[in-house]
Amino acid sequence: MGLTVCHAWDTAFDALLQKLQKYVPYESSVTDLYAGAGVIGLSLAAARKCRQGLMLSYRSIKCIEINKESKVSFEKTIERLPATVDSNITWHHADASKDPFSWLMGSDVVVIDPPRKGLDSSLIDALKNISSVARKVLSSYERSNNTQEEKRPWILRANEASVHIKSKSPEANIPLVPQTLIYISCGWESFKEDCKSLLSNNVWHLEKAHGFNFFPGTQ
Known part of the structure; x- marks a missing residue:
């Protein structure tokens, strides 16, 4: 008899x-803030879909995490990614609350999974004012592309503060501004405050909300 334990x-x-x-x-192009070891971002990178004979993937996945110890787990995970993964993936050891515009720009989807205390005020302000500063930031925004091609779809290039996995597909040179914000919350009270603030100036609107019971039997 076999026993399977599923939490x-x-x-x-x-x-x-x-x-x-x-x-x-x-x-x-996706930015994953408070990314930890990059589980959310890498799950997106591994997801591919066939449409009319073409394999679709995500152009880029950018993971931002303040805990430098998460880098080791990220590197071990990307070693297990299938060779078919064709996304430009980066992991950065950085505080998302410092100079948040530098992390937001260049992506059209932002995923945030903050701690229970919710978002830092500087990040909330950046998200609320993203449209007013977009033109200025876009004019000076340049994509970096200094990694050489190899036979594998992605290349691992690591330094103390970041990890870079290069896509084999050509990158678009059009700077991007976030159009979709996905907020994953484990703190209901802080989420309500953050949501109220983000919706206050009509830059963002609430489209969908879903609940997941991570700890059944608790209140």
Whole structure:
């Protein structure tokens, strides 16, 4: 007889990741803030879809995490990615609350999974004012592309503060501004405050909300 142990948290998180993929269009550029070891971002990178004979993937995945110890887990995970993954993936050891515009610009989808205290005020301000500063930032925005091609779809290039996996597909040179914001919350009270603030100046509007029971039997 075989015994399989499945934690409710794992099941709920898998359901969350599957739901998340429905709201992130293929061929988009994604920024994953408070990314940890990059589980959310890498799950998107590994998700591909065939449409009319073409394999669709995400143009880029950018993971931002303040805990430098998460880099080791990120590197171990990308070693297990299938060779078919064709996204430009980066992991950065950085504080998302410092100079948040530098992380937001260049992406059309932003995923945030903050701690229970919610978003830092500087990041909320940046998200609320993204449209007013977009033109100025876009004019000076340049994509970096200094990694050489190899036979594999992606290349690992690591330094102390970042990890870069290069896509084999050509990158678009059109700077991007976030159009979709996905907020994953484990703190209901802080989420309500952040949501109220983000919606206050009509830059963002609430489109969908989903609940996941990560800890059944608790209140």
